[in-house]
Amino acid sequence: MLSDRQQMILNAIVDNYIHSAEPVGSRTISKRDDIGFSSATIRNEMSDLEELGYLEQPHTSAGRVPSTKGYRFYVDNLIQPHLLEEAELGKLKQLFAERILHSEQVVEYTAQILSQLTNYTAIVLGPEIFEHRLKHIQIVPLNETQAVAIVVTHTGRVENKLIDLPEGIGAGEIERLVNLLNGKLTDVPLWQLRQRLYQEISGEMQRHTEQYEEILQFLNNSLTQEEERVYLRGATKILNQPEFRDVDKVKDILELLEQHDQLLNVIGMQGDGLTVRIGQENQLDAIKQCSIITTSYSLGGKPVGMVGILGPTRMEYGKVITVLNHLAEGLSRMLTSQFEK
Amino acid sequence: MLSDRQQMILNAIVDNYIHSAEPVGSRTISKRDDIGFSSATIRNEMSDLEELGYLEQPHTSAGRVPSTKGYRFYVDNLIQPHLLEEAELGKLKQLFAERILHSEQVVEYTAQILSQLTNYTAIVLGPEIFEHRLKHIQIVPLNETQAVAIVVTHTGRVENKLIDLPEGIGAGEIERLVNLLNGKLTDVPLWQLRQRLYQEISGEMQRHTEQYEEILQFLNNSLTQEEERVYLRGATKILNQPEFRDVDKVKDILELLEQHDQLLNVIGMQGDGLTVRIGQENQLDAIKQCSIITTSYSLGGKPVGMVGILGPTRMEYGKVITVLNHLAEGLSRMLTSQFEK
DNA sequence: TTTAGCACTCGATAAGCATGAGTGCTAACA
DNA sequence: TGTTAGCACTCATGCTTATCGAGTGCTAAA
Numbered sequence: 085m086l087s088d089r090q091q092m093i094l095n096a097i098v099d100n101y102i103h104s105a106e107p108v109g110s111r112t113i114s115k116r117d118d119i120g121f122s123s124a125t126i127r128n129e130m131s132d133l134e135e136l137g138y139l140e141q142p143h144t145s146a147g148r149v150p151s152t153k154g155y156r157f158y159v160d161n162l163i164q165p166h167l168l169e170e171a172e173l174g175k176l177k178q179l180f181a182e183r184i185l186h187s188e189q190v191v192e193y194t195a196q197i198l199s200q201l202t203n204y205t206a207i208v209l210g211p212e213i214f215e216h217r218l219k220h221i222q223i224v225p226l227n228e229t230q231a232v233a234i235v236v237t238h239t240g241r242v243e244n245k246l247i248d249l250p251e252g253i254g255a256g257e258i259e260r261l262v263n264l265l266n267g268k269l270t271d272v273p274l275w276q277l278r279q280r281l282y283q284e285i286s287g288e289m290q291r292h293t294e295q296y297e298e299i300l301q302f303l304n305n306s307l308t309q310e311e312e313r314v315y316l317r318g319a320t321k322i323l324n325q326p327e328f329r330d331v332d333k334v335k336d337i338l339e340l341l342e343q344h345d346q347l348l349n350v351i352g353m354q355g356d357g358l359t360v361r362i363g364q365e366n367q368l369d370a371i372k373q374c375s376i377i378t379t380s381y382s383l384g385g386k387p388v389g390m391v392g393i394l395g396p397t398r399m400e401y402g403k404v405i406t407v408l409n410h411l412a413e414g415l416s417r418m419l420t421s422q423f424e425k
Numbered sequence: 426m427l428s429d430r431q432q433m434i435l436n437a438i439v440d441n442y443i444h445s446a447e448p449v450g451s452r453t454i455s456k457r458d459d460i461g462f463s464s465a466t467i468r469n470e471m472s473d474l475e476e477l478g479y480l481e482q483p484h485t486s487a488g489r490v491p492s493t494k495g496y497r498f499y500v501d502n503l504i505q506p507h508l509l510e511e512a513e514l515g516k517l518k519q520l521f522a523e524r525i526l527h528s529e530q531v532v533e534y535t536a537q538i539l540s541q542l543t544n545y546t547a548i549v550l551g552p553e554i555f556e557h558r559l560k561h562i563q564i565v566p567l568n569e570t571q572a573v574a575i576v577v578t579h580t581g582r583v584e585n586k587l588i589d590l591p592e593g594i595g596a597g598e599i600e601r602l603v604n605l606l607n608g609k610l611t612d613v614p615l616w617q618l619r620q621r622l623y624q625e626i627s628g629e630m631q632r633h634t635e636q637y638e639e640i641l642q643f644l645n646n647s648l649t650q651e652e653e654r655v656y657l658r659g660a661t662k663i664l665n666q667p668e669f670r671d672v673d674k675v676k677d678i679l680e681l682l683e684q685h686d687q688l689l690n691v692i693g694m695q696g697d698g699l700t701v702r703i704g705q706e707n708q709l710d711a712i713k714q715c716s717i718i719t720t721s722y723s724l725g726g727k728p729v730g731m732v733g734i735l736g737p738t739r740m741e742y743g744k745v746i747t748v749l750n751h752l753a754e755g756l757s758r759m760l761t762s763q764f765e766k
Numbered sequence: 767t768t769t770a771g772c773a774c775t776c777g778a779t780a781a782g783c784a785t786g787a788g789t790g791c792t793a794a795c796a
Numbered sequence: 797t798g799t800t801a802g803c804a805c806t807c808a809t810g811c812t813t814a815t816c817g818a819g820t821g822c823t824a825a826a
């Protein structure tokens with residue numbers, strides 16, 4: 085275990101490095117107000133800390149830099165509660181006050197704010213409300229051969245798809261089908277839809293089943309499969325970091341972020357609460373120089389989505405964690421109050 | 426006017442520079458198979474071309490580089506028809522064969538292919554079908570106070586929004602309203618909706634107007650305003666270009682591309698046909714080191730959207746233009762055949 | 767009109783050197 | 797015994813200088 089003084093010094097080093105982005109030397113630390121030891125003493129301690137794996141030295145005559153293990157200890161034990169500024173709190177409050185009803189917009193706006201507040205890249209996922217229940221099905225014919233199928237869930241989510249109509253089908257028949265579907269399937273959870281669809285409907289409409297095949301297919305496919313909505317904001321913020329002034333270093337990261345389907349792997353829906361993955365702890369090679377902090381937000385106590393921040397390992401952990409906690413809490417409250425009606 | 430030989434040399438220089446990214450010298454040109462002159466002769470001509478503003482010299486002892494004017498001449502007069510490879514044509518064909526019905530998916534996929542084929546950044550806009558006509562309105566109540574309003578246009582586009590219901594409104598009343606709206610407004614072009622809405626409906630339903638205010642507002646606002654759909658793919662391709670190996674040089678470009686609402690300014694819905702904007706010719710400062718090639722695609726002869734490529738001024742103009750032309754033509758054919766039913 | 771020849775320019779690369787931030791170790795001190 | 801002053805040592809950084817060579821412009825000959 086680290087002595088109090090070692091912790092104090094480690095804390096000072098991480099703190100300094102986070103703000104300066106330069107390897108920190110013993111003298112810099114000894115000059116700090118909160119440290120009352122000479123540079124020589126600090127040097128000895130730093131040497132020990134390096135031996136223990138908490139620090140690294142880019143080269144002999146340079147200062148020292150926290151290792152992944154060092155950051156990990158800092159995050160787990162040393163981090164100090166960060167107070168948000170008035171203006172920052174204001175922005176968050178404003179977000180929650182905003183009367184945006186569609187979840188997509190909330191998510192998008194959240195990512196925006198998050199990136200603005202932290203100056204890092206924000207990734208926001210969800211909300212995935214797993215217990216979508218079917219509220220309404222509608223089929224609107226456009227012409228002889230095409231129609232739009234629309235499905236509304238009880239949470240207000242709307243999905244739609246252009247479909248081809250079976251040949252020779254009439255408006256009356258479509259209406260009957262729609263009525264039947266609505267009658268039988270309202271309030272059925274989406275995940276049961278596949279099963280119920282064929283069970284209830286195709287029994288009743290045996291003679292038409294073939295004709296309706298495509299329509300049923302649509303309902304079956306595009307509704308039971310959850311579409312993950314990921315929003316990314318401030319991807320280019322990483323370019324402001326001095327350790328990423330080299331194009332080769334950022335290229336992989338930006339390319340990764342550009343593939344939206346990869347983003348899920350990046351923020352990796354794992355733990356429900358606050359998760360910090362530091363540098364090497366990340367699975368993906370492209371972001372082994374980065375840290376990712378995520379937390380989940382919930383609806384009625386049940387986690388439904390995630391908010392996350394991607395930044396350099398030399399990240400303002402304290403601030404980011406505070407912001408994320410505030411945000412997740414606010415979002416949860418907002419969602420819950422909105423849908424509990 | 427430039428002599429034949431001058432044109433030949435300018436062409437060779439642009440051609441070389443596009444592929445090498447290095448200032449080209451007289452000897453390099455004289456060694457080319459298609460040039461039968463000594464380096465000295467080339468030097469004289471190059472000197473003249475520089476005086477005329479077609480070439481620039483980074484410094485005295487370097488080769489020369491095309492100026493904006495030089496590229497312009499190249500694009501307008503010298504460009505040679507570019508033949509696409511079998512594999513490239515295949516990818517395009519595959520795109521058009523794809524039976525994707527929703528326009529958003531087509532657009533997204535188009536951007537993807539475009540970026541893959543050219544190795545530059547692709548921006549795709551639309552399709553904006555300006556004569557959307559209303560096909561169907563639906564209001565699905567979710568609970569006592571909320572409902573989803575859904576609008577379908579005759580082209581199959583679906584818009585939806587969560588709205589608050591006026592207090593004490595019943596299911597029956599909503600249905601009456603919806604029926605009224607559908608009865609009166611079907612086939613009305615969206616741009617007329619605002620006017621017709623208040624004119625026809627509010628007359629008829631005077632006593633309810635206040636209650637329905639929000640619903641009418643939704644229809645009024647979110648439907649008459651065209652939402653531009655812009656898709657961006659391959660934004661990070663610019664990082665492969667040797668002239669953009671400096672983070673400071675790409676930062677502004679990537680930040681611009683990140684703001685989706687700015688993209689319209691980038692590809693700038695101007696001319697209908699093929700447009701090439703080279704370096705300095707661009708309005709936005711961030712992309713004065715880039716060239717943008719755009720063209721429009723159409724539905725039934727009427728331009729409805731744009732496809733564009735953003736790359737360095739040192740761009741493979743010939744290839745990009747060919748690809749864009751193919752693509753626009755194919756898209757137009759595809760759209761037209763799909764909607765003419 | 768073309769081209770061979772040659773002096774000249776100037777960025778890029780490398781080598782040499784001074785600087786200074788930072789270290790590790792030792793010995794003296796409280 | 798823990799702390800610190802002192803000092804030799806290391807090594808990245810920045811500066812200067814020298815060399816190299818790709819490329820030019822000009823002149824004179826073919």
